[in-house]
Amino acid sequence: MTNDRYYKRTWVISGIVIAVGVVFVCRLFYLQVIDSSTKDKASKNALLNQTVYPSRGLIYDRNDSLLVFNQPVYDVMVVLREMGKDFDTLAFCHALDIQPEDFRLRMDDVCNTRKNRGFSRYTPQVFMSLLSKEDVSVLQEGLYRFPGVAIRKRTLRDYTCNAAAHVLGSVGEVNQRDLDSDTYYALGDYSGRDGIEKTYEKLLRGEKGVEVLMRDARGRLQGSYHNGELDRPAHSGTDITLTLDISLQMFAEQLMAGKKGSAVAIEPHTGEVLALVSSPAWDPKTLVGRPRSKNYSDLLKDKHKPLMNRAVQAQYPPGSTFKLIQSLVGLQMGVLQPGTLYPCGGPSSQPIKCTHHHGSPVDLESAIEQSCNPYFWQAFRDMLGGGDDVARLHRRYDTWREQVVSFGFGSRFGSDIRDQVTGSIPSSKFYDKIYGQKGWRAITIRSLSIGQGEILVNPLQLANEAACIANGGWFVTPHLARLSDEQLRLVGLDDGMYTPRRTLVDSVHFAVVRAGMARVMTAGTGRYYAVPELDMCGKTGTVQNPHGKDHAIFIGFAPKDNPRIAVAVVVENAGFGATWACPVASLMMEKYLTDTITRPDLQQRIQSAVLIQATPEQ
Amino acid sequence: MNRRNSIWAGIDWTTVFLFLVIALFGWVNIYGAGYNFEQSSILSFSNRAGKQFVWLLTALGLGFVILLIDEKTYDILGYWLYGFMLLVLLATPFLAHDIKGSMSWISLGPVSLQPAEFAKSFTAIAVAKYMGRYGWQLRTWRDLVVPAAMVCVPMFIIMVLQRETGSALVFASFLLVFYRQGMTGKILLYGALAVLAVVLVLRFVPIPDALWDAVLQPHQRVRIEVLLGLKDDPAGAGYNVAQSLIAIGSGRFFGKGFLQGTQTKLRFVPEQDTDFIFCTVGEEWGFVGSVGLVLLYMFFILRIIRIAERQRDVFSQVYAYAVASIFLCHFTINIGMVLGLLPVIGIPLPFFSYGGSSLWGFTLLLFILLRLDAARINKLH
Incomplete structure (x- = not known):
């Protein structure tokens, strides 16, 4: 164009474009190359390391009679968000043989973030724990009627005979000392408290596995991460044969x-x-x-x-x-x-x-x-x-x-x-x-x-x-x-x-x-x-x-x-x-x-x- | 030489190529952002990527049609188009349904359109026509009154009647156009200083609530406060930006790989396929991909500035600068927001964010320029 006095201003405008680009590249360099805290934050956000518990080793006597084994116990879990307004509380209480009043108290406990620190409306929460197969059988049959209710299986110790209590010892929840002295344990884990269960704890306990799961912004689980490549299977504990008759x-x-x-x-x-x-x-x-x-x-x-x-x-x-x-x-x-x-x-x-x-x-x-x-x-x-x-x-x-x-x-x-x-x-x-x-x-x-x-x-x-x-x-x-x-x-x-x-x-x-x-x-x-x-x-x-x-x-x-x-x-x-x-x-x-x-x-x-x-x- | 052939010969294919690369990369990332680790088809119309594919095809069709329309049309019909656009903008709030407090969307059968996205093109045409008329020169501020009014009227309608601050803010990019045509650079400088002063005042001087409420909506106030560090609220208003930074930062140098981003997939980042689409790029393509995209936009905008400079009439040059300024504005505000450098202002990344209106609007804007540019050769005769 003729007579364009302001021709040089194109360089100013181009300069602004380049300046914006340079600022962005610097910012990206800081975020993605220098600042490494975000990777952990991202993992914490999205990945949930779910422990897979191994089954504890069994204990036999010298003649291979089974003494100690694992019994399945059941926890009733609830996902509040999925329970919905039409949830039939009365029928649910009836299935578990509890009073409606009991139901309300338990629900209060579940929702109480001070008592239940991991509370979320989107993930399963323990409603009742350590129930026997008989306790949950009615609920199990009618489970389809109760959206948001699930039954989780765990194992506890069981004994074939009422004997050798001192020798066998027992299994209980780990305490602070165990947590401090052995990084294997996490809060809520069980370990041998005394007797053979304690002496041979490291053999009996096996090795915990881990499942890396993804969860979304609302805490809902979204399946395994990287097709389970990072998962580690649990290894069952070693069985112990005692010299006892x-x-x-x-x-x-x-x-x-x-x-x-x-x-x-x-x-x-x-x-x-x-x-x-x-x-x-x-x-x-x-x-x-x-x-x-x-x-x-x-x-x-x-x-x-x-x-x-x-x-x-x-x-x-x-x-x-x-x-x-x-x-x-x-x-x-x-x-x-x-x-x-x-x-x-x-x-x-x-x-x-x-x-x-x-x-x-x-x-x-x-x-x-x-x-x-x-x-x-x-x-x-x-x-x-x-x-x-x-x-x-x-x-x-x-x-x-x-x-x-x-x-x-x-x-x-x-x-x-x-x-x-x-x-x-x-x-x-x-x-x-x-x-x-x-x-x-x-x-x-x-x-x-x-x-x-x-x-x-x-x-x-x-x-x-x-x-x-x-x-x-x-x-x-x-x-x-x-x-x-x-x-x-x-x-x-x-x-x-x-x-x-x-x-x-x-x-x-x-x-x-x-x-x-x-x-x-x-x-x-x-x-x-x-x-x-x-x-x-x-x-x-x-x-x-x-x-x-x-x-x-x-x-x-x-x-x-x-x-x-x-x-x-x-x-x-x-x-x-x-x-x-x-x-x-x-x-x-x-x-x-x-x-x-x-x-x-x-x-x-x-x-x-x-x-x-x-x-x-x- | 056949006139039609000369049009195809005159088209700036570099710009078309950059446009296609950006749009396709955007489409891939929209698929990535919507991907939830289970569904697999990129072309299913039930998901956003499938819909965006349709938008892309229609946008290309739109672009083709624009290239066929005689460039003189815009010069001749410029004010008529502008007037029609103002009527549509005025009518929009009465036809619109409320989406997140914004009254800017109107439904046309199965699709919703945001007229504000098209207003930029028609405003640019009207301003170009005015400044391009014979003998117009910017000598005093009076010469700027009409073009400034042409910009401020739609801006005002969009901001006040449609409550779309972001879209309205984009009209400020015309300052660069005026500057190129002779407006004193002091206005730009003073404008920048004024923004800086406002930031400093907000940072260090307590502002009474009444004053805040008079000027800004509460959520806008919080966004600014969070950006300035007046409020630390990662779970609340700062959540979007905090999650955005985590997503981008966790991509590291090479990224997590296509479809491997956890932060975006698992919905930690909100609006991830529209305003926050850059997070998906940052997380899955890493520093390499992010810088690549930033460079693409820089080349794209610089290319448009070059096109602007080679125009032989003021109309085309003004229009071209308007195009460059609008893209620069979107690019700066959108990525600046995602990188936590600017307050959260919801405007799309051109050709990249999901959405038919913005894609069509930008296509309209760009292809009118391509047609004007292609025709410049004929202007010699």
């Missing part, structure tokens, strides 16, 4: 019903625990699902302390059952020979009187048979040596102690049995502290000779003592499950628990002790409860209890040659070991070895005896 366990629990105490049976040459009974116990089914917390707090409040696993957490002086250890250590120290004789002055013996009537002097076998207190006092005195040589006393006491603890006393077994207490075999330093280094002699600690005084053991250690004698000088750490090395590492256990451990007493010394234990069952304190063809060996004990009636204790094994079961039984506040503990152990051994009971009357008498009231109020 559930029929023996149940039998022993029946015998111990109405009593406080415990019964432990071990297969001597493997260390496998056949039965681990603590009484009183509870039905494992009661610690599942909705009633769990209430029932658990009831158990906590129970004055008989059922939650305490007495088989490993209760400690008592071993009483006369300790005389077996005294015999063995005496033999090993060279103080005793099978033929060593000591006199017994009967009830008037000093410093410890004898509680049985028998001839004098007696040899070792007879002393065991008759549980002769003076014999073992004199043997103990000679083990520690007389005179005023303090150094020698300490040396001999320490030797004695070292041999005693080699049977597993005074410490925990490193094994899959939880919550063990150590018990106590006092050291010489302990007595130095009490009496002064020169202030004590054998006579000072004479109670130890007959298993009283400062010695404390738990029933599992007593059963292991029986197993050591049955094996003739060695034992395998008592354990509840046999697993591969890799699995043990995963749960933080040492594979050393399957390796036999020798005691410090040579095998040659065991024959005489076993012979003495056999005589206990034929002629001694256990003679009324022996089954002759089973060739039982045993030792009774009656432990003085400053708080009440004596505790009855028995340890034994059978048969005498190639023993297949070793047992320890403690019945608290029951009186004589021979009267209460021995029959329980005898019945257990018979049951395990023959699978029959030839003495139904005895079984009846024992299992119907209620001794628990004898406990004084604490």
Whole structure:
């Protein structure tokens, strides 16, 4: 065009276009290249990582009987937005067998964002949880009538029998500590709270999977993201086979019903625990699902302390059952020979009187048979040596102690049995502290000779003592499950628990002790409860209890040659070991070895005896 | 030379090509925005992409028809067309049904049209005719009274009667046209300074509610407040922009891929196939795609400015600058809004956003220019 004075203004206008474009490119560069926060925000917006729960591993007994499995439970879910105005509340209440008032209260809870933080009108919300199949069956059939209502299936633990509650433990919701210590868990997850469920949690729990779902701006789920490429399937937990023999366990629990105490049976040459009974116990089914917390707090409040696993957490002086250890250590120290004789002055013996009537002097076998207190006092005195040589006393006491603890006393077994207490075999330093280094002699600690005084053991250690004698000088750490090395590492256990451990007493010394234990069952304190063809060996004990009636204790094994079961039984506040503990152990051994009971009357008498009231109020 | 042949020879195919690329890319993104991970057919008429395909075909038909119409028609009928347009704009609020508070849509059988989208073309023609008449020159401000009134009348009708602030605002782009024809640049400068001053005042001086209510509708006030950081409200008024930025930002450098955008698909971004269509580009095509589209628009607008400069009569040049300014205005306001640089003002991205009215309106605007440009060769004779 001619005469265009303003021609140059085209550059200004073009410049504006370019300036706008440059500003946009810079802004885009900032948003899409520099600022990386938006990607997370976008994921949070649109992606929902939905956990896929694996099914927890099952638990079997040694004969592959199923003990613990998963039961389906049902949650009734509601999507408020889909329920609509025509929702038939009355029919819905009727289907679930609840009152309309109840319906209203529950709905208020669902909509209460303080109680229910994940509330949305567009996603399923829990209306009622942990219902049984029967509870939801009516609703299930008529579900089509209730838009916006869905039934979600979950699993809870279930049990085939009311037994072994302490061993199995229970499963419950994780607490803050679990959440802090293991990133695997999320709020609301379940994990093993105690027992086998806790020890083998990492095997039983399996591995959670994840489903990456997309949701739209209103929270409605829109299917899987990237065709599920980012999903991870759940892996079911590992099944665990226990060493327990559930029929023996149940039998022993029946015998111990109405009593406080415990019964432990071990297969001597493997260390496998056949039965681990603590009484009183509870039905494992009661610690599942909705009633769990209430029932658990009831158990906590129970004055008989059922939650305490007495088989490993209760400690008592071993009483006369300790005389077996005294015999063995005496033999090993060279103080005793099978033929060593000591006199017994009967009830008037000093410093410890004898509680049985028998001839004098007696040899070792007879002393065991008759549980002769003076014999073992004199043997103990000679083990520690007389005179005023303090150094020698300490040396001999320490030797004695070292041999005693080699049977597993005074410490925990490193094994899959939880919550063990150590018990106590006092050291010489302990007595130095009490009496002064020169202030004590054998006579000072004479109670130890007959298993009283400062010695404390738990029933599992007593059963292991029986197993050591049955094996003739060695034992395998008592354990509840046999697993591969890799699995043990995963749960933080040492594979050393399957390796036999020798005691410090040579095998040659065991024959005489076993012979003495056999005589206990034929002629001694256990003679009324022996089954002759089973060739039982045993030792009774009656432990003085400053708080009440004596505790009855028995340890034994059978048969005498190639023993297949070793047992320890403690019945608290029951009186004589021979009267209460021995029959329980005898019945257990018979049951395990023959699978029959030839003495139904005895079984009846024992299992119907209620001794628990004898406990004084604490 | 046959006259008709010379028309086809004179058409600026570069512009047509840019127009087609932008429109097709837009159509692909409309499909992407409406895609919900399940449906698959891009040509189903039940979805927006299918409908937009029909709009595209008819727009091409419209463009073809415009190219066939003699360019002198616009010069001759310019004021008549403008007058007819004003009547339609005035009638619209009485025929319209209320859509989100706007009274700008009228139904013609199965389709709804927004006359305001066509008003820009006819205003441009009328202004061009006035400024292009023999002897007109911009010497004093009086020379601008008539063309300014031509712009302000439809702007006023659209803003006040139809309540379409966005569409009305576009008429401000005629300032650039006036500037090119000799209006003092100070007005542009002062205008920019005035906007800046208003922003600063709003930012730092408390404004009484009564004053706000007198000037702006409540939702407009909130949009401005959010933009200026006076209100932080990502779940409310700031939601659109916040979600828009998340969608674009999460696309990163190469984008999530066609149909892979979660933010747009799952309806986190509102109006995603119309005013916020650029989010889909940002999320699925990333920085590469977004910058590509920005460059396309820049080339497109600069090309139109070049066309404007090669016109041999004032009518065509004024019209061409009007076209360039209107596209620049839409481009700036729409993308500026989506990128959180400007307040939320609902105007479409030319040829890109879903919608028949805007697509037809822009096609009309562009193809009249193409016809004028194609005919410039004949003007030598």
